[in-house]
Amino acid sequence: MKIKMKLMLSERDGIAKNYNDVDSIFENNTKNINWNAKYFEKEFTIKIVNIDGLNMEFDLININSSFVNAFRRILIAEVPMMAIEKVFIFNNTSFIQDEVLAHRLGLIPLKADFRRFSFRKSEICNPTNIIDHSRIRFALVIIEAKVRNAVDFECIRSMYYESFLFSNIRLVQLYSEKIKWIPIGDQITKFRIDEIGPVHDDILIAKLRPGHDIDLKMLAVKGIGKDHAKFQPVGKYLKLKATASYRLLPQIKLKQTVKNEEAQKLKASFSPGVIELHKIKDDLIAKVGNTRNDLCSRNIYRYENLKDYVEVSRVPNHFIFTIESVGALPPNILFLEAIKILQNKCKRIIQDIENKGSTCFL
Amino acid sequence: MEVDNNDQDEKDLMRNFKLENEDHTLGNLLTYILNRMPETEFCAYSIQHPTENVLYLRLKVKKGNDVNEVFKNGVIELKKALDIVEDKFIKAMGIYNEENS
The missing domain is CATH 2.170.120.12 (DNA-directed RNA polymerase, insert domain)
Structure with missing residues (x-):
């Protein structure tokens, strides 16, 4: 049932031609199964990558962007x-x-x-x-x-x-x-x-x-x-680039072996650590290292001879979420608080429907 | 309670929900979930003016369903999903702390 999904990063277009593209790729996987919490529980995974003092990075896998964006918005505006x-x-x-x-x-x-x-x-x-x-x-x-x-x-x-x-x-x-x-x-x-x-x-x-x-x-x-x-409990000025933010996991595939000078050019056109050079016999051979570090600059498309060697894409349902706390509380607690705030919103609406509250209906 | 539709048969199938003090955070999330429920025919939200701080959510359900029930089920489903996120996050934190201690 696992369908490999990716968003192509081509030379000229944006990440997706229109907004619905992101959703439709995800949709292929879920359309037959109507979304419900049970299905979500089976598919969804969290992996904590790094906690370094006030900064935190973790992965949210198999989740829709509306969830991730809600967490981000709550962290910035409502915690x-x-x-x-x-x-x-x-x-x-x-x-x-x-x-x-x-x-x-x-x-x-x-x-x-x-x-x-x-x-x-x-x-x-x-x-x-x-x-x-x-x-x-x-x-x-x-x-x-x-x-x-x-x-x-x-x-x-x-x-x-x-x-x-x-x-x-x-x-x-x-x-x-x-x-x-x-x-x-x-x-x-x-x-x-x-x-x-x-x-x-x-x-x-x-x-x-x-x-x-x-x-x-x-x-x-x-x-x-x-x-x-x-x-705002998430950072404004410390060492990370952002307060609470998310991005998609980059994916880089080499279509053929790239050697020597070309390999060095290839390495230079991605962020540090993304392409690694291995010495095999007398040749330097490029291999894909840690794609997580890539900023998807698309510098590779500047080289006519190199751009056909690689396929740059993103995984549309793998979110890398970063939180940078200002220092009042550690970032993991801030995230849990953000979830709590959303849960309370839901509770309030459910109560309002049950009490036939006037604010809820028009 | 006002329902802005005169057709008696379709009256119970569609409704505008007015959520005060809510914004795109919840609007986008709720429409995402409601659109994926099998009972839903149509669902969308709008914030009519940025200073108004009111969210309108339009929901139409397929025949044989109750709008209020479907809407409520959507919110309950969202609440469940959030509980799952909370659970898994706490577990992931436990695993991370074990590995790094």
């Missing part, structure tokens, strides 16, 4: 995260304006397990009633940064009159390590000190000249990426 939402500035005489400073602080990723907090119920605008709110539903974290660069009058004179502005002497750099967590209510008994705080200690927030002063209190809340990108 929650804690981030700084309110900044109460008591004093800020630094070069950075209040609103810019507040924005910068909001983007600092926080390590705090969002599963142990609840969403806030209402807008809180006053620093005095924070405590009342959180005591019931500890949805909030207060973080304080207080830095003062001591005033030295002689220094100020030299600073402004002797082009001191351009040197780094006496300049205090305010890093995210200065952000300290103040527990509210019974949070002190529920969390360890090292459980809550910024993920990275070396994020530069501001530079302070002598006499500059920053004194503020911050409030972190739970939110989702749909609302603001700072609540």
Whole structure:
């Protein structure tokens, strides 16, 4: 029953001529068997390829792209995260304006397990009633940064009159390590000190000249990426190329043996590790290595003499999924949370139909 | 409950479902599953305006079926599939941790 499926990567066309092509290839395999969970259970497999700190790569095999895309969309937009939402500035005489400073602080990723907090119920605008709110539903974290660069009058004179502005002497750099967590209510008994705080200690927030002063209190809340990108639990800036993303497994087939110079050209036109050269007697012979690394650049089609030697394609039902966490939670937990969110959506709809809810029918 | 079709015979065979606060994430997934159910004649979804945050799903079923039942079965099937994904992911994590410890 296994039909080998592939999507050809030809010289001029895109991956598929139109959107339906991807589906129709998959369809050949499933049309006679109407899709149901039992069939899905039999066919579907997951293989975890690599977990490296905050990055994770795994394979989803025999699944439709609508599932994979749903996971991706949920990870980016709907899995929650804690981030700084309110900044109460008591004093800020630094070069950075209040609103810019507040924005910068909001983007600092926080390590705090969002599963142990609840969403806030209402807008809180006053620093005095924070405590009342959180005591019931500890949805909030207060973080304080207080830095003062001591005033030295002689220094100020030299600073402004002797082009001191351009040197780094006496300049205090305010890093995210200065952000300290103040527990509210019974949070002190529920969390360890090292459980809550910024993920990275070396994020530069501001530079302070002598006499500059920053004194503020911050409030972190739970939110989702749909609302603001700072609540996005998957990465924005680390070493991987993407946040949560998927691609199809590339497939490369050599139609005939390629030797020596041609083999080297062949190797150079794919990503590193995709084509390996083996020395057999006096000849260098090209062999297909790890196709997973290939980025499907189609560079091979630049060489008229080489392009007929290879067949470049993709497996349409083999997805390579990568997640890069910001650091609040490990990526495998984020994926499980994403599934949970989808399950809850289903549960809500089922309940609504059973209760003949008005929102569900038109 | 409004049904925008006057034909009495076909009335119970088709319906527009209105899902609030949902987007393409669920719309695409549900139409994929419903289109592959043997009872379904037609299924498609639309989001009429990007700011509206409402998903409309149109479902027509073959004769002898109930639209609501078919729709509900589709969602239940989706829920089952997600349970399977969750299960297999946890198992795969176990295997990975064993191999790398």
